[in-house]
Amino acid sequence: MPAHRQAPPLPQGTSRTPAKTKKVLEASLRQTTLLGHEKIGTNHLLLALLDDPASTGTQILTDLASLPISEMHEHLRRELAQQPTPGPAHRIPIRLSNDKYTRAHAAAHTAGQNLETSGPRPHHRRPRTTRIAG
Structure with a gap:
């Protein structure tokens, strides 16, 4: 069995995460924070994907669901609104x-x-x- 080789280290300030993926993760973190949730969930990621109508993820979702983006957005927001929040963020x-x-x-x-x-x-x-x- 061949040994698993470790990838060489990247130069400082670079990342192996593609820019589009990074953009979606940052948008999902914003959604999570705005809604007062502690963890990024699937619905947060889906909302972030739907924020870019030209993205491959959005195109796949709209083809599979045959729903307008606005309806998917609204459904996800309703689902997320029902999730409990940890309480006021100003408590430390x-x-x-x-x-x-x-x-x-x-x-x-x-x-x-x-x-x-x-x-x-x-x-x-x-x-x-x-x-x-x-």
Whole structure:
């Protein structure tokens, strides 16, 4: 059995991913982010493909489904709207020491923000988990 050869490294700043593929992946990431989802799913990829009517993927989809692109878009958007979202993106879980908690709490208060906390109370030695909520 022949040994599997590893491809030579690419020059810095280059990629083996074709430009069109990269464009679709970036568009699907935008769709995912705009909809508040955590992971890129099949529907996000399909929406990204449908954004370029001249793409091979869109042509194949429209030939197979015999539906207009606008109907496919609408169906995918309805499907994605039913998926749960992780919650507000402005929440950041962090662990703070007592001193850092006190300083963060004061800074948040000055900025008109609230700190949501979980874990041991500030007088305990262990770091606590804190979320900054807007």
